[in-house]
Amino acid sequence: MVFGTHRALDSLTLEVPPGVTGLVGANGAGKTTFMSIVLGLRTPTNGSVSVLGLDPLREGAELRANVGYGPERNVFPDDMPASDFVKHLAEVRGMPRSEARSRASDALWLVGLGEERFRALGTMSTGQRQRVKLAQAIAADPSLVLLDEPTDGLDPVQRDEMLALIRQISSEYQIDVMLSSHLLEEVERICDNVVALDAGQLVAQGPLRELVGDVEGVTVELTEIDDVPGSVESVVAHLTAAGLRVTHEPDANRMEVLGASADLIADAVRDAVADSSARVRRIEQRRRRLEDLFEVGAS
Amino acid sequence: MTTDGSAQILDRGYRRFDGRRSGVGGAIRSTAWHTTRSVLGLGRKARHKIAPVLVIVVAMLPAVVFIGLAVLLGGDEFINDVLEGIVPLYSELARQSIAAMILFTGLVAPEALVRDRRDGMLSLYLSTPLTRRTYLGAKVLSVSGLMALIVFVPTVVYLLGMTFASLGPDGVGDWLIVLIRILLSGVLASIIYALISLGAASLTDRRAFASLAVVLTMLGALIVVQVLVEAADQSIQWRMLDPVNMPMEMIARIFGDAGQYPEIPTERVYAANAGWAGVSAAVLWARYRSAGA
Numbered sequence: 001m002v003f004g005t006h007r008a009l010d011s012l013t014l015e016v017p018p019g020v021t022g023l024v025g026a027n028g029a030g031k032t033t034f035m036s037i038v039l040g041l042r043t044p045t046n047g048s049v050s051v052l053g054l055d056p057l058r059e060g061a062e063l064r065a066n067v068g069y070g071p072e073r074n075v076f077p078d079d080m081p082a083s084d085f086v087k088h089l090a091e092v093r094g095m096p097r098s099e100a101r102s103r104a105s106d107a108l109w110l111v112g113l114g115e116e117r118f119r120a121l122g123t124m125s126t127g128q129r130q131r132v133k134l135a136q137a138i139a140a141d142p143s144l145v146l147l148d149e150p151t152d153g154l155d156p157v158q159r160d161e162m163l164a165l166i167r168q169i170s171s172e173y174q175i176d177v178m179l180s181s182h183l184l185e186e187v188e189r190i191c192d193n194v195v196a197l198d199a200g201q202l203v204a205q206g207p208l209r210e211l212v213g214d215v216e217g218v219t220v221e222l223t224e225i226d227d228v229p230g231s232v233e234s235v236v237a238h239l240t241a242a243g244l245r246v247t248h249e250p251d252a253n254r255m256e257v258l259g260a261s262a263d264l265i266a267d268a269v270r271d272a273v274a275d276s277s278a279r280v281r282r283i284e285q286r287r288r289r290l291e292d293l294f295e296v297g298a299s
Numbered sequence: 300m301t302t303d304g305s306a307q308i309l310d311r312g313y314r315r316f317d318g319r320r321s322g323v324g325g326a327i328r329s330t331a332w333h334t335t336r337s338v339l340g341l342g343r344k345a346r347h348k349i350a351p352v353l354v355i356v357v358a359m360l361p362a363v364v365f366i367g368l369a370v371l372l373g374g375d376e377f378i379n380d381v382l383e384g385i386v387p388l389y390s391e392l393a394r395q396s397i398a399a400m401i402l403f404t405g406l407v408a409p410e411a412l413v414r415d416r417r418d419g420m421l422s423l424y425l426s427t428p429l430t431r432r433t434y435l436g437a438k439v440l441s442v443s444g445l446m447a448l449i450v451f452v453p454t455v456v457y458l459l460g461m462t463f464a465s466l467g468p469d470g471v472g473d474w475l476i477v478l479i480r481i482l483l484s485g486v487l488a489s490i491i492y493a494l495i496s497l498g499a500a501s502l503t504d505r506r507a508f509a510s511l512a513v514v515l516t517m518l519g520a521l522i523v524v525q526v527l528v529e530a531a532d533q534s535i536q537w538r539m540l541d542p543v544n545m546p547m548e549m550i551a552r553i554f555g556d557a558g559q560y561p562e563i564p565t566e567r568v569y570a571a572n573a574g575w576a577g578v579s580a581a582v583l584w585a586r587y588r589s590a591g592a
Contacts, residue, residue, distance in 0.1 A: 099316065140316070
């Protein structure tokens with residue numbers, strides 16, 4: 001996807017399975033452009049896209065009748081009651097009028113705004129408005145919901161509640177969700193799949209459990225005792241002598257140790273620390289997190 | 300109170316929908332109806348109703364006054380007044396709706412577009428079965444429908460009033476011809492004014508500026524034409540660039556009248572109106588071609 005000389009998305013080839021998918025990347029990574037292409041609002045410079053088995057460009061209207069969308073922008077018609085807003089968008093997405101009214105009410109109850117549904121949108125808090133955005137996205141019973149930064153502006157408690165709602169929508173009602181976020185931690189908490197973008201390029205994609213989680217080796221963090229200088233280097237030397245592979249940055253007390261099972265490495269670390277008069281601050285199974293994917297991509 | 304054990308409390312909760320969806324047609328209908336309500340201030344605070352009510356009063360006043368005159372003065376005397384040009388013909392009454400049309404075009408119609416851009420609704424609409432074309436179609440449908448009512452309602456009320464006062468057209472055939480002319484002129488003039496209004500309003504996201512843009516477009520062109528024709532003594536054909544009077548001139552021609560500018564051939568009057576509609580539609584599309592993505 002090219003805008004003038006700027007390449008917003010480049011050589012993107014991916015397939016997203018059902019479930020909750022996190023579209024992650026920093027601001028400007030191409031997340032919103034990707035969602036626009038999925039909705040058929042932008043035409044890729046080249047290549048093709050298929051969503052729910054439909055071509056967004058040729059069958060956009062049919063596709064979008066089955067897709068709910070929650071935009072990033074948090075601006076609404078201020079003088080409109082939440083129920084009217086959700087009902088209207090459900091109607092535009094194809095619900096018969098009477099059905100739209102009851103579904104708007106159901107969706108607002110589901111997101112926890114049942115008692116507030118007749119309040120004007122302009123009088124609602126940021127958290128409530130985010131919930132209204134979610135309600136309008138699901139009211140017309142979509143097969144897929146696209147949510148652009150759905151936790152933007154929420155405090156930690158509200159964020160937890162919103163993430164739980166998104167998870168519930170997928171697990172209880174079998175609605176697939178793609179949410180964009182620059183907060184990797186929240187994606188790790190609720191997503192089944194991840195698409196990671198960086199500067200318009202695909203960094204990683206696939207099931208979350210395959211991309212993050214336990215990997216081979218152990219992470220060790222030591223504390224050097226003041227009257228035993230060089231104890232950390234001594235531990236590294238002991239471990240290397242024991243046939244283990246140690247990645248240790250000079251002047252840092254943290255190291256990655258590979259080359260045996262976690263239990264054997266832990267034993268070796270214990271012995272090396274005892275012999276070197278160092279002190280263990282932390283020792284744990286090596287774990288890959290989402291931010292590691294971006295570091296790998298950058299390198 | 301008796302109980303037979305059949306009472307139930309049903310918690311329907313969120314559920315799947317397997318009925319038939321209304322598709323693009325339903326999306327256009329719903330958006331046009333929502334826009335109509337919004338533009339008229341229905342379901343909104345009282346201040347949003349002031350301009351629409353003003354337009355309705357201005358539109359209906361001549362018809363009500365002249366029906367009152369017809370009832371008070373009675374048959375023959377009233378017909379003489381018609382001949383003396385005191386009370387209008389149907390085409391003239393339709394043309395008198397120009398004041399209401401301009402008020403609507405400047406004060407009310409821009410709300411149809413500006414509100415969606417200001418409130419972020421455009422990107423939401425484009426995530427539904429609507430495309431930019433069908434979205435704009437819904438807006439034109441809503442605004443031109445309301446404008447058509449500004450022409451239709453007073454003129455049809457006038458026609459009915461005259462008919463009940465035994466002063467209407469002779470015979471069913473003539474009556475129907477007048478009605479068809481009223482409907483046709485109302486539809487065409489309203490589409491042209493709606494496109495001019497929405498085209499000018501699309502240039503800004505602020506309602507006040509949008510109203511200003513509409514007024515400047517219409518009155519600016521009118522003033523330029525006036526200066527050219529009246530002060531600079533240029534050809535009266537320059538009147539074709541006047542967006543205020545050309546739709547009204549078209550209404551006169553539809554009714555078979557000579558109109559205000561008989562020197563301009565009828566086909567040029569239609570061409571001028573088509574030109575204004577085309578240019579306005581082009582501006583509107585240029586502004587929305589990539590908006591909201």
